[in-house]
Structures are given as C-alpha cells and as structure tokens.
Amino acid sequence: MASTHSGSGVGTRTNIQKAALAVGVVFLLVGVLGFIPGITSNYDTLQFAGPESEAQLLGLFQVSILHNIVHLLFGVAGVAMAKTATGAYNFLLWGGVIYAVLFIYGLIIPHDSAANFVPLDAADNILHLGLAVGMIALALALRDKHRTVRDR
Structure with a gap:
C-alpha cells in the first residue's frame, strides 16, 4: 500500500x-x-547601515542593506530551525525576544543618532512590537501541540 506522505x-x-x-x-x-x-x-539613498539610509520598504519601513541582510538571515534561520519542533519553538520564542529588544532599542535611541545603525523608524518600532508579541504568542500557544501522547 502506498504511503500518503511524499517522503519530504x-x-x-x-x-x-x-x-x-x-x-x-x-x-x-x-x-x-x-x-x-x-x-x-x-532606493537610490539605500546605505549599508545608519539613519542616513532613507530607503523605505513599501514606502513605510526604513531599511538599509544591513537591515535587509538581517531579514534574510532571520528567514534562513526560521526555515532551517523549522525542521524540528524544538528548533521551531526556539526560533519563535527567542526571535520574538530579539524583536522585543529591538522594539525597546528603537524607543530609546533617537532616529537620527549614529547608534540607530539598523536603521529603525516609528513604523519599524510598531512592527517590531507586533513581531515580538506574535512570535512569542505562537511559540507559547503551539509549544505543547507537537508532543505525542507518549511524551506527555
């Protein structure tokens, strides 16, 4: 009898x-x-890092080359860590914590400061708060759903 799973x-x-x-x-x-x-x-103002980059994703979120690279690396981490339930939990939980820290950092650091190296603006701060809450909520809501009856 053939398996319903593709083996992937x-x-x-x-x-x-x-x-x-x-x-x-x-x-x-x-x-x-x-x-x-x-x-x-x-796009012509896209800088490697810092608040001088006036490039805005979707005309709303300030980005730089570094900011885009961070998104790409976060994406690679998410895809790779999703291979196991424990990895997926850790990605969502700790990724959410990282975004909570970025949210706080964005509130503390002035937008035109050299310390705003990512760069972050008000829209990014709101998005980072949403990502923090969403990722942590997913991690906590789904963490026990992957356990089998035997594991409980």
Missing part, C-alpha cells in the same frame, strides 16, 4: 514547525523585497 516530511510537520516556516519565509521575502527598487522607495 511536509505531511509530518507540526503546527509549530509550520508557523516557524511561514515566519521564516516571510522574513526571506521581506529581505529580498528590500533590495527591489519600486517596492523600496528612495
């Missing part, structure tokens, strides 16, 4: 793995979009 493991992913994979793919997409003129306005 897709059919056996837990909800937490699916969530981490989806978040990782979104980060990859955002990282790529940050390098596309038109989707990123003021």
Whole structure:
C-alpha cells in the first residue's frame, strides 16, 4: 500500500514547525523585497547601515542593506530551525525576544543618532512590537501541540 506522505516530511510537520516556516519565509521575502527598487522607495539613498539610509520598504519601513541582510538571515534561520519542533519553538520564542529588544532599542535611541545603525523608524518600532508579541504568542500557544501522547 502506498504511503500518503511524499517522503519530504511536509505531511509530518507540526503546527509549530509550520508557523516557524511561514515566519521564516516571510522574513526571506521581506529581505529580498528590500533590495527591489519600486517596492523600496528612495532606493537610490539605500546605505549599508545608519539613519542616513532613507530607503523605505513599501514606502513605510526604513531599511538599509544591513537591515535587509538581517531579514534574510532571520528567514534562513526560521526555515532551517523549522525542521524540528524544538528548533521551531526556539526560533519563535527567542526571535520574538530579539524583536522585543529591538522594539525597546528603537524607543530609546533617537532616529537620527549614529547608534540607530539598523536603521529603525516609528513604523519599524510598531512592527517590531507586533513581531515580538506574535512570535512569542505562537511559540507559547503551539509549544505543547507537537508532543505525542507518549511524551506527555
């Protein structure tokens, strides 16, 4: 009798793995979009880092080359860590904590300061808060859903 699974493991992913994979793919997409003129306005002002970069993803979120690279790396981490339920949990939880720290950092550091090296603006701060809450909530809501009856 043929198996209903393709052997790729897709059919056996837990909800937490699916969530981490989806978040990782979104980060990859955002990282790529940050390098596309038109989707990123003021693309000609894109700098490696710092508040001098006036490029804005979707005309709303201030980005730099470093900022886009961070999104790409976060996406790679999410996709890679989604291979296991424990990895997916850690990506969502600790990724959420990192975004909470970025939110606080964005509130403390003046937007025109050299310390604003990522760079971050008010829209980024709101998004980082949403990412922090969302990722941590997913980690906590789905953490026990991957355990089998035997593991409980």
